[in-house]
Every structure is written in C-alpha cells, then in structure tokens.
Amino acid sequence: MPLAHAETVELPLSSATDSVSLYTPTEKMPVVDYRFKPTRFILPAALITAGAIGTAVDGWNDFHLFTRKDSIHYNIKVDDYLEWGMLGWVFVCDLMGKEKHNFVDQLFIVALAEGLNAGFVQGLKRVVDTTRPDGARYSFPSGHTANAFLGAHVAFKEFKDSSPVLAYSGYAIAAFVAGTRVYKNRHWIADVVAGAGFGILSVELSYLIYFPIRNAIARSVNAKASDRLVVAPMLNQQGGGLYFSFRF
Numbered sequence: 001m002p003l004a005h006a007e008t009v010e011l012p013l014s015s016a017t018d019s020v021s022l023y024t025p026t027e028k029m030p031v032v033d034y035r036f037k038p039t040r041f042i043l044p045a046a047l048i049t050a051g052a053i054g055t056a057v058d059g060w061n062d063f064h065l066f067t068r069k070d071s072i073h074y075n076i077k078v079d080d081y082l083e084w085g086m087l088g089w090v091f092v093c094d095l096m097g098k099e100k101h102n103f104v105d106q107l108f109i110v111a112l113a114e115g116l117n118a119g120f121v122q123g124l125k126r127v128v129d130t131t132r133p134d135g136a137r138y139s140f141p142s143g144h145t146a147n148a149f150l151g152a153h154v155a156f157k158e159f160k161d162s163s164p165v166l167a168y169s170g171y172a173i174a175a176f177v178a179g180t181r182v183y184k185n186r187h188w189i190a191d192v193v194a195g196a197g198f199g200i201l202s203v204e205l206s207y208l209i210y211f212p213i214r215n216a217i218a219r220s221v222n223a224k225a226s227d228r229l230v231v232a233p234m235l236n237q238q239g240g241g242l243y244f245s246f247r248f
Contacts, residue, residue, distance in 0.1 A: 004155060029218040032101065034211035043234050051194025055130060055140050079180040082173060083144040086151030089170045093155050097163035099151035105214070106158065113150050118200035121146050121195070132197075133185040142187045142195030148174035149199030157203065174199075 090106055093099070100105065124136040132139040152170030159167040178192035187195075 001118030001187060029221045031215045031218045032105070032211055034207065036208055044197040047197030048194050048201065051052075051141060051190045051192075051197060054193065055128065055188070058213065059062075076184055079144050079177045079184070082091075083178050086148045086170065086173060086177070089151040089173070090155040090158055093163075095165045095171070097159050097166045099158045100161065101158060105161040105210075106154070106166065108214075109210055110151075110154055110202070112210055113154065113202040113206035114147070116205055117146050117150050117199060119198045120198045120202065127171055130188075131192075133188060139187055140194060141192050141198055142178065142181050142191040145174070145178040145179050145187070145195030145201070147194040148177040149196040150202055151199075153200045153203040157195050157207065161172075 033228070069168070087110055088097070088112065091103070094103065094106070103111075116150060121141055121143045124141060128140045129137060130139040149171075152174040155170040156167045178196060180190060181187040181192055
C-alpha cells in the first residue's frame with residue numbers, strides 16, 4: 001500500500017501558472033548497449049570449417065609428420081596450466097587497463113562461454129572419436145586450445161577499444177598452447193585449428209545470449225525502483241512545496 005508524506009514550503013514565485021516536475025531515482029542497474037553483428041562469426045566459422053575439412057580429408061594430417069617426432073613424449077605441463085589459467089586472463093587485464101564491462105558481467109560471460117565451449121568440444125570428441133597422434137582417443141577438437149582461445153577472445157572484446165596490446169596479448173598465449181599440444185603429439189594441426197574456432201565461437205555466443213537477458217533484468221529492476229519512489233517539487237500562485245512518496 002503506498003505511503004506518502006507531503007511537506008509544503010513557501011517559495012518566491014516567478015510564474016503565475018502551476019508547475020509540477022516529477023523526479024524518479026537514477027538507474028540501479030544500467031542497461032548495456034550491445035548490438036549483434038553477424039560478421040563476428042566469420043572467423044570462428046572459418047577456423048572450425050578448416051579444422052573439420054582437415055580431419056575429414058585423407059592426407060591432411062600427413063603434414064603433421066613433418067612437425068613432430070614419432071614415439072617421443074614430452075614432459076611439458078605448461079599447456080595444462082594455461083588451459084584453465086586463460087579463463088581468468090581478462091581479470092588479469094582488468095588490473096592493467098580499462099575494461100568495457102564490469103567484473104560481474106565478465107564473470108557471467110566467462111562462465112556461460114565455458115559452458116557452451118564444454119558442450120561443443122566434449123560432444124564432438126565423442127561423436128567424431130578420432131585417434132590422437134600418440135594413439136589415444138578423442139583428438140578432435142582440442143579442448144586445451146579451445147579454452148585458451150576462449151580466455152583470449154574475452155580479453156580481446158573487453159580491451160580492443162581501450163588497449164590493443166592487452167586485447168591481442170591473450171592470442172599469443174593461446175597460440176603457444178595450441179603449438180604445445182601439437183609439439184607433444186597430443187593433437188593434429190586440424191584439432192587445434194578447430195579448437196581455436198570453438199573457443200572464439202563460444203565467447204561470441206555468450207555475449208549474444210547474456211546481454212539481452214541482463215538488460216531485461218535491468219529494465220525490470222529499474223522500473224520497480226522508479227515505481228516505489230517519487231519526488232515532485234510543486235509551484236503555484238500560493239507558494240511551493242515538495243511532494244515525497246515512497247511505496248513499501
């Protein structure tokens with residue numbers, strides 16, 4: 001039930017007409033302007049297509065024989081650490097530059113992108129079920145590479161307008177992860193190419209899904225806040241006053 005309190009204060013008059021100006025609170029949750037651009041999906045689509053063709057066409061992976069050594073297993077663990085570490089790369093960049101969106105938005109975007117990415121990668125691994133260079137199963141696509149490029153692409157989208165160095169820095173680390181996977185005989189080249197595509201695709205989809213939902217919630221929160229509090233200065237020939245109404 002609305003509760004209202006009104007207080008009248010005599011003010012000098014500069015007009016003979018009544019005047020009422022309503023004021024509502026500022027937005028508690030700002031709406032973020034995010035526009036869909038189909039061109040953002042060209043790069044991930046091209047990478048995934050190239051990787052898929054490379055896996056399907058006989059002879060493509062023969063090129064891999066020139067870049068690896070048979071029966072040698074390299075004891076390198078850095079790619080295992082960077083696979084998950086890159087999911088937090090955007091938060092590291094936040095300490096050094098001006099990000100586009102706040103920490104909470106970034107956290108939701110990374111979480112949503114990782115969920116999409118895991119679904120794509122793990123699902124395809126079991127459907128395609130290709131053999132790795134070292135003889136193990138589930139080669140296509142590379143999950144390490146997908147996670148690394150996921151983290152790199154979030155940082156790119158958050159800093160491309162404010163700091164190009166930070167925006168592109170993650171790609172260098174992600175490319176290193178991809179190269180390490182090939183070097184260790186864990187993946188074919190086609191695997192890491194497609195993995196990069198899936199990581200980037202997951203990020204683009206997460207932005208596309210998250211912001212319409214977030215903005216709908218923001219508009220609802222702001223509308224409820226505006227309905228609850230109204231402040232109205234009033235002027236007329238007899239004087240002036242301030243109307244205050246707050247609904248519990």
